[in-house]
Amino acid sequence: EDQVTQSPEALRLQEGESSSLNCSYTVSGLRGLFWYRQDPGKGPEFLFTLYSAGEEKEKERLKATLTKKESFLHITAPKPEDSATYLCAVRRGSGNTGKLIFGQGTTLQVKP
Amino acid sequence: GAVVSQHPSRVICKSGTSVKIECRSLDFQATTMFWYRQFPKKSLMLMATSNEGSKATYEQGVEKDKFLINHASLTLSTLTVTSAHPEDSSFYICAASYNEQFFGPGTRLTVL
Numbered sequence: 001e002d003q004v005t006q007s008p009e010a011l012r013l014q015e016g017e018s019s020s021l022n023c024s025y026t027v028s029g030l031r032g033l034f035w036y037r038q039d040p041g042k043g044p045e046f047l048f049t050l051y052s053a054g055e056e057k058e059k060e061r062l063k064a065t066l067t068k069k070e071s072f073l074h075i076t077a078p079k080p081e082d083s084a085t086y087l088c089a090v091r092r093g094s095g096n097t098g099k100l101i102f103g104q105g106t107t108l109q110v111k112p
Numbered sequence: 113g114a115v116v117s118q119h120p121s122r123v124i125c126k127s128g129t130s131v132k133i134e135c136r137s138l139d140f141q142a143t144t145m146f147w148y149r150q151f152p153k154k155s156l157m158l159m160a161t162s163n164e165g166s167k168a169t170y171e172q173g174v175e176k177d178k179f180l181i182n183h184a185s186l187t188l189s190t191l192t193v194t195s196a197h198p199e200d201s202s203f204y205i206c207a208a209s210y211n212e213q214f215f216g217p218g219t220r221l222t223v224l
Contacts, residue, residue, distance in 0.1 A: 034212065043205045043215035044156070046114070087155065099146065100213055102155045 002027040006088050006103035013078055013110050021073040021106045023088030031098055032091040033071050035064050037084045038105070044087055047073075078110045115139050116208045118216035125196055126224055133191045133219045135206030141186035142208035147179070150203045150218075162189045196223045 005024045013019055025033065032051055036044035048057045050066035057064050061082065063074040073086055085107045089100040115138040125131050135145060144163050148156040160181050162168040168181035178200075180192040189208075193200055201223045207213040 032212075036215070041203075041218070041220070043116075043118075043207075043218045046212050046214055049212050099158055099161055104155045 002090070002092060002101050004088055004090055004101050004103035006086075006106050008106060009104065010107045011109070013075075013108065015079055015110055015112050016077045018074070018076045018078070020075070021086055021088075021108070023071040023073070023103055024069060025071070025088075025090045025103075026069075027090045027092050027101065029092050030090055033066055034089045034091065034100065035062075035071070035073055036087040036089065038087055039084050047086075075108070078108075080110045080112050083108055083110045114210060114212075114214040116206065116214050116216040118206055118219050120219060121217060122220045122222075124222045124224065127197050128195055130192055130194045131196055131221060133193075133204055133206075133221075135189045135191070135208070135216050137187045137208040137210075137214075140208070140210045142210055143186060144209040145183055145189040146207040146209065146213060147181060147189075147191050148205045148207065150205060156205065159191075193221065196221070198223045 003026050007022045032049050035047040038044045048064040053068045055066050061076050065072045085105045087105045089102045091098045091100050117136045119134045147159045150156050159174045160168045160170045162181050162183040164183045164186050170176045183189040205218040206216045
């Protein structure tokens with residue numbers, strides 16, 4: 001059964017304290033692993049797509065990496081505005097329109 | 113680019129009435145749109161996948177006669193919650209697919 005598990009469920013950091021969020025997955029026929037950021041009361045905001053093991057992508061203080069079993073979202077020197085829920089999802093199925101399977105998310109709080 | 117809008121952002125209705133939510137991809141054509149439901153502090157639950165010009169595919173446990181989906185064009189999909197009841201109160205989010213899934217801002221439905 002396809003499954004996505006994120007850890008930790010919640011994370012509190014001091015401003016500037018770097019850390020990593022984990023996304024473990026089991027899926028048949030992976031066609032992309034996605035990271036989204038969601039602020040309270042809003043829809044998820046697309047961050048990254050990773051397609052193959054060893055791939056890395058960066059955006060400002062965020063860096064996503066992928067292995068055959070898990071993905072990490074590294075947050076370097078976070079700021080309070082990085083506080084949000086980070087969602088990981090995997091896509092399976094054909095083409096680029098297959099449905100996503102989401103993890104439960106990691107809620108990050110960065111204190112000044 | 114890749115902007116998805118939803119309307120309305122909030123709606124309050126009486127039990128037994130029907131509510132229509134619109135989802136538009138503003139700057140790209142989406143052959144596939146998705147409708148999700150999200151409960152407080154929970155992850156996204158896929159309700160249905162909608163392809164332009166064809167019937168939507170509903171996930172197991174989602175009542176197709178209660179949640180009517182129409183995908184009349186490449187930029188517009190609508191979700192109608194028929195005969196809404198308080199248990200239908202939730203945050204509904206659409207997504208449009210163009211390689212990645214881009215999400216709308218969500219619609220908060222409250223049924224009294």
